[in-house]
Amino acid sequence: VPRPGWRETVLSEETNxxxxxxxxxxxxxxxxxxxxxxxxxxxxxxxxxxxxxxRRHAERTERAWALDGVPLLGVSVFAVLDMPLDxxxxxxxxxxxxxxxxxxxxxxxxxxxxxxxxxxxxxxVRLHSTDGPELDRLLAALGAPQANSQYARGKxxxxxx
Amino acid sequence: MYRVDxxxxxxxxxxxxxxxxxxxxxxxxxxxxxxxxVVAGDQDAAAVCEVIDLALAGDGTIVHLRLLxxxxxxxxxxxxxxxxx
Numbered sequence: 001v002p003r004p005g006w007r008e009t010v011l012s013e014e015t016n017x018x019x020x021x022x023x024x025x026x027x028x029x030x031x032x033x034x035x036x037x038x039x040x041x042x043x044x045x046x047x048x049x050x051x052x053x054x055r056r057h058a059e060r061t062e063r064a065w066a067l068d069g070v071p072l073l074g075v076s077v078f079a080v081l082d083m084p085l086d087x088x089x090x091x092x093x094x095x096x097x098x099x100x101x102x103x104x105x106x107x108x109x110x111x112x113x114x115x116x117x118x119x120x121x122x123x124x125v126r127l128h129s130t131d132g133p134e135l136d137r138l139l140a141a142l143g144a145p146q147a148n149s150q151y152a153r154g155k156x157x158x159x160x161x
Numbered sequence: 162m163y164r165v166d167x168x169x170x171x172x173x174x175x176x177x178x179x180x181x182x183x184x185x186x187x188x189x190x191x192x193x194x195x196x197x198x199v200v201a202g203d204q205d206a207a208a209v210c211e212v213i214d215l216a217l218a219g220d221g222t223i224v225h226l227r228l229l230x231x232x233x234x235x236x237x238x239x240x241x242x243x244x245x246x
Contacts (some may be wrong), residue, residue: 047205063221064181096171
């Protein structure tokens with residue numbers, strides 16, 4: 001019996017296994033049931049984005065995920081929930097020299113929807129196209145990257161420690 | 162600037178809680194196997210990660226990665242200490 005993701009077929013009188021493309025992962029049934037974020041909630045995204053980077057990341061999401069049966073364009077962010085900002089940055093963003101920290105309200109003002117995907121406090125900023133104008137708007141909404149105060153605050157011992 | 166084994170957005174997570182990306186974004190997909198230690202990310206932000214598993218999704222195979230603590234540079238220093246005579 002073929003493993004999941006493979007099926008047996010007959011080609012040119014030979015029996016082969018051919019790859020069966022997987023379905024996009026439907027997110028609607030996986031969205032966390034949570035109240036919308038308060039406007040003042042800080043949102044964190046690591047790194048210094050560009051339009052090209054945001055496009056690549058959104059298109060990666062689109063390859064893998066769907067929402068209501070339609071490919072889902074989006075990029076990942078984390079909300080500062082359940083723990084102080086510095087704890088989140090140290091636990092999840094220590095590899096990033098810079099960080100963007102808009103508020104949920106600012107993203108809403110720029111007309112972006114936050115989908116509660118993955119495990120709390122991860123969210124996906126939903127996009128509707130990877131045209132320049134929408135990505136330009138997202139870049140503006142994220143704001144200027146700032147130094148990450150928790151960069152390199154990992155647990156590997158360093159000579160200078 | 163980093164030369165990564167597999168390109169990823171280190172912000173990305175799914176319901177597993179792991180970072181994910183596509184196998185076809187690896188420089189050598191044959192090296193991406195569960196348990197392998199790789200550098201993931203991009204030239205600006207990278208991290209040492211453990212490959213957790215691979216799963217079909219969309220038009221390809223996604224790779225789940227566990228972020229390991231510390232910077233890529235820390236691991237180089239660690240190995241240099243360990244191998245110093």
